[in-house]
Amino acid sequence: MSGNQRDDQDLANTPLLAPVDEGRRRFLAGSAMLGAAGMAGAAGVAGVGALTRSPAAQAAAGDAANIHVNPGELDSYYGFWSSGQSGEVRVLGVPSMRELARIPVFNRCSATGWGQTNESLAVLGDSARFQNGDLHHVHMSCTDGKYDGRYLYANDKLNTRVARIRLDIMRCDKIVTVPNAHSIHGLRVQKAPKTGYVFANGEMIVPMPNDGRHLDDPDQYWSVFTGIDGESMEIKWQVWVDGNLDNCNADYSGRFAAATCYNAERGVTLQDKMRFERDWVVVFDIHAIERAVANGDFLNIEGCEVPVVDGRGDNNPFTRYIPVPKNPHGINATPDGKYLIANGKLSPTCTVIDTHRLPDLFDNKIELRDTVVAEPELGLGPLHTTYDGRGNAYTTLFIDSQVVKWNIEDAIRHYAGEEVSYIRQKLDVHYQPGHLNATLAETAEADGQWLVVLSKFSKDRFLPVGPLHPENDQLIDISGDEMKLVHDGPAFAEPHDCIMCRPDQVRPTAIFNRDDPFWAQARQWAEEDGVNLETDSKVVRNGNKVRVYLTAVAPQYGLNEFRVKQGDEVTVIVTNLDRIEDLSHGFAIINYGVSMEVNPQQTSSVTFTADRAGVYWFFCTWFCHALHMEMAGRMLVEPA
Ligand code: K7E
Ligand code: CUA
Ligand code: CA
Numbered sequence: 001m002s003g004n005q006r007d008d009q010d011l012a013n014t015p016l017l018a019p020v021d022e023g024r025r026r027f028l029a030g031s032a033m034l035g036a037a038g039m040a041g042a043a044g045v046a047g048v049g050a051l052t053r054s055p056a057a058q059a060a061a062g063d064a065a066n067i068h069v070n071p072g073e074l075d076s077y078y079g080f081w082s083s084g085q086s087g088e089v090r091v092l093g094v095p096s097m098r099e100l101a102r103i104p105v106f107n108r109c110s111a112t113g114w115g116q117t118n119e120s121l122a123v124l125g126d127s128a129r130f131q132n133g134d135l136h137h138v139h140m141s142c143t144d145g146k147y148d149g150r151y152l153y154a155n156d157k158l159n160t161r162v163a164r165i166r167l168d169i170m171r172c173d174k175i176v177t178v179p180n181a182h183s184i185h186g187l188r189v190q191k192a193p194k195t196g197y198v199f200a201n202g203e204m205i206v207p208m209p210n211d212g213r214h215l216d217d218p219d220q221y222w223s224v225f226t227g228i229d230g231e232s233m234e235i236k237w238q239v240w241v242d243g244n245l246d247n248c249n250a251d252y253s254g255r256f257a258a259a260t261c262y263n264a265e266r267g268v269t270l271q272d273k274m275r276f277e278r279d280w281v282v283v284f285d286i287h288a289i290e291r292a293v294a295n296g297d298f299l300n301i302e303g304c305e306v307p308v309v310d311g312r313g314d315n316n317p318f319t320r321y322i323p324v325p326k327n328p329h330g331i332n333a334t335p336d337g338k339y340l341i342a343n344g345k346l347s348p349t350c351t352v353i354d355t356h357r358l359p360d361l362f363d364n365k366i367e368l369r370d371t372v373v374a375e376p377e378l379g380l381g382p383l384h385t386t387y388d389g390r391g392n393a394y395t396t397l398f399i400d401s402q403v404v405k406w407n408i409e410d411a412i413r414h415y416a417g418e419e420v421s422y423i424r425q426k427l428d429v430h431y432q433p434g435h436l437n438a439t440l441a442e443t444a445e446a447d448g449q450w451l452v453v454l455s456k457f458s459k460d461r462f463l464p465v466g467p468l469h470p471e472n473d474q475l476i477d478i479s480g481d482e483m484k485l486v487h488d489g490p491a492f493a494e495p496h497d498c499i500m501c502r503p504d505q506v507r508p509t510a511i512f513n514r515d516d517p518f519w520a521q522a523r524q525w526a527e528e529d530g531v532n533l534e535t536d537s538k539v540v541r542n543g544n545k546v547r548v549y550l551t552a553v554a555p556q557y558g559l560n561e562f563r564v565k566q567g568d569e570v571t572v573i574v575t576n577l578d579r580i581e582d583l584s585h586g587f588a589i590i591n592y593g594v595s596m597e598v599n600p601q602q603t604s605s606v607t608f609t610a611d612r613a614g615v616y617w618f619f620c621t622w623f624c625h626a627l628h629m630e631m632a633g634r635m636l637v638e639p640a
Pocket of ligand 2 (some may be wrong): 631
């Protein structure tokens, strides 16, 4: 495989990256022919080629001091990481790459009780029957193209959902299941004037409605693009599209959103999905969609009230399908708002679309491809692109295991025929990178300090931990002219994406407000039962339904014991009255599988059936006091 490495070197040293080496082209085509298996195979092959420590990694040792955050010091950026099939969001400090918190979303969380507490079940709604999810993209609400610290939004590729996380308490407060779609993959927010919409891409094509009709007739399979109101989390409208939808993004004017499509063929087999030489970027005119919906000019899919506009075909007011090379993947808006850059995946190119030409495109004044102002050749397997705010783009090359830094305006000049080189640097990463993101790069404030590249394979980079390796979230210093790899960050399955923002853009609270809507249900129960959550600890029985109200003040619950009958449906409502920052309690019942967090000034509740008689101790799970071990009591279950 040393031959591969030589190729990498040669490519890196070729100013214009003029025709990609023929052998590599065949290699890429071969992997395309073989499909997913071929892609994985290619990954393995390229990975082996990179097994030896790269000069970049060795050089990095000298730069490690840059990222060292001393004990007691704080990081200069928040990072919000998705976690793929782990279903949660992770909060990291950058540049230390220390994990600060995990926010359970689509997963079941043993520590916090997410998926078990009544508060989380209310958020999960009907989808509580799923105990898992696949969270690919996490993005923050924006105002005027900048992060505003209100919410994070995330998609569930597995169970077709979109979630919202409140950034004040760093907990998920809304989850909606998207109808008519089958799997949500791409997710981005409207950047301006504000979020606004959360855009959600339906990835897989299915019959609409998907109720058993047309099982064997893929001609009847479709996909939809969904606009969700980020404030109410109502599904406002959907656009029925040709092909499928992979990743999406929004422009900075607020009028347009765009999505890549790798399945223009609307195929159902791997081979089908690679039949065309070109798929497309579909651009959505949000204003045209809104007008049609306001005028009642929409249809409904049977059994669903969401307005659907028909965005199929070449001449509709809502969409335009710009042809781009084979099976594109990521699409990223430049921070200056000028371009949308689609990543080629099975083509070694990125396609630069001029957003200022989109109004003319929708007015039919120009042709589809007239919007394309550059198509630079970058290397093999371009997946995602990010920016430094200084005119440079950084693209992951999955197959080459590299990040390529290139200059956008130079690529445009080159496309126009000028002899100018646009590649600035290629840096080996370890290995097979998917997403990458630079600090603030998804906003108008991209500041070009740090770049995180989420590498899918780690191979030899860490102590071995069995057949399932960690991934490798690598930190790259991009503040200078040269990219410098400065940190390897092992990560458990499977961060796809991350964003980074300044600490002043997030304003988390340390102590819950007693008026928080999070436990509205418990507040209502307390009212019904004449109980004051802030002062009372008592048992209220209503037939075989028992509500147990407990206060918690370190190191004691308001009751040392409570008594129920076998077969009762028991709801325990715990209120943490401590007003001290960081003084969390928990509530767990031994051999009942009950466990939940109760943070300062929070009320948490859980409902279960007391199906076994006996003495069951309950205890506090967060170490809250010197007498934390003693913070316990007994649930006495009388035999039926
Ligand atoms: Cu490229 Cu799901 Cu954003 Cu993974 S997606 S890499
Ligand atoms: Cu309360 Cu430990
Ligand atoms: Ca295709």
